[in-house]
Amino acid sequence: MSIAVELKVTDMLQVAFIRENKEDIIARLAKRNIDATEMLNNAIALDEDRKALQTKLDNKKAESNSISKEIGNLFKSGETQKANLLKEKTIQLKEITKTLEQELNDKVNILTELLYKIPNVPHKSVPKGGSEEDNEEIFKEGEIPALHSEAQPHWELAKKYDIIDFELGNKITGAGFPVYKGKGARLQRALIAYFLDKNTEAGYTEYQLPHLVNAASCYGTGQLPDKDGQMYHDSRDDLYLIPTAEVPGTNVFRDELLNETDLPIGITGYTPCFRREAGSYGAHVRGLNRLHQFDKVEIIRVEHPNNSYKAFDGMIEHIKAILRELKLPFRILKLCGGDTTFASALTYDFEVFSTAQDRWLEISSVSNFEAFQANRLKLRFKNSDGKNELCHTLNGSSLALPRVLAGILENYQTENGIKIPEVLVPYTGFDIIS
């Protein structure tokens, strides 16, 4: 199915932006190691064609409209013969408009499909780079604990204390679908409740969202067409299992026209996330490091464009505060162009140090999408001039469960068992797993 048909996209706002900022866009997309010159030129050329066709068609329609009006008047004044003569003429016009319409449609489809493949333009501050090697560490905090000599990675601990069963998940579903048991399950639930509480305290409204979404929602946030194949898809009903709460959460605002005073909006929600992770394998995907199904609490913001980067900073501080409370050593990376996701203009990743694995684990990703998603979502607000303007959208994990859990298990392990971070004890009801 064509994308344009799926989404009824007629909005060409993006092309106007491309035309005016072509050089700047090319320079910035170069940070993603993409040479967009040809793509942008194509888009502009296609749009020129589109306009020409549109004008031609419009003129034919105008002609046809005025004749119809005339016919109406002739019938009223009883000049039937004249009217019938004119009818002949409109029939010819109809043929012409029909072909033009078809041509225009095809053109729009090609253009729309092209536009959907252009990723967001990175923020000025984003470093150029092709892979995670080029990410910039911009912040680091917390002490890396000195573990006892028998310290183990979390998958060994999970087995030892019988709190996560990877093999059982294998039987029931397949690899990457672990089963949490006993205190493991309880700890998981505690973390979810704790994160949601922290987020609502910070002013986010809690939502419970659908775990399956339609294709339009996936286009809205940019998972389609970019991530087709990475999502689980039910072809019978053409629904996708959500890869993140970002998709249903941001699509709450699809096709909305807000008042300026409605902004900012912040929502939070817990959902499981489903990812096919096609193509990933190896030692780094052991245990909880990479799963097909995992839990995550997400925060999502809709902001006035003038305020979105300030809001971004606020989200970073919010997540810092949570990690401080959990007393986990963490660092923040500014992602380089190549590592920044398709829809994002600026992304910071939070990583927790896993002492037993001696490596950093990504536990949160905070992004400002600027108007990229809003353009696809048709999410606008009426500004003080009375004009409709695109909002900015942001989101971040607050937080992703499995690796936080891995970090806790590994960093809090002692010879007597795994201690529970103080702030979680009210939620778990126990203070050690032994």
Add this chain to the structure above:
RNA sequence: GGAGAAAUGGCAGAGUGGUCGAAUGCGGCAGUCUUGAAAACUGUUGAGGGUCACACCUCCGGGGGUUCGAAUCCCUCUUUCUCCGCCA
């Protein structure tokens, strides 16, 4: 699953073939009044394409059809509501 009703601008809600992009109300914006605000009154206010600006074109849930002409008639899909049935 069965029967019926409905889908119109930011919201509510009129409109059954040309004079309808669409009454009216609310909301928004501007003004009068006020020290300021509220109330009241006056004016203004759908979206997109296109243009230097006009003109012009498109949009009344989606798609298709009838007609010279469709918000209005027909078909179809989707969604919502009411009643009945079933059910965690």
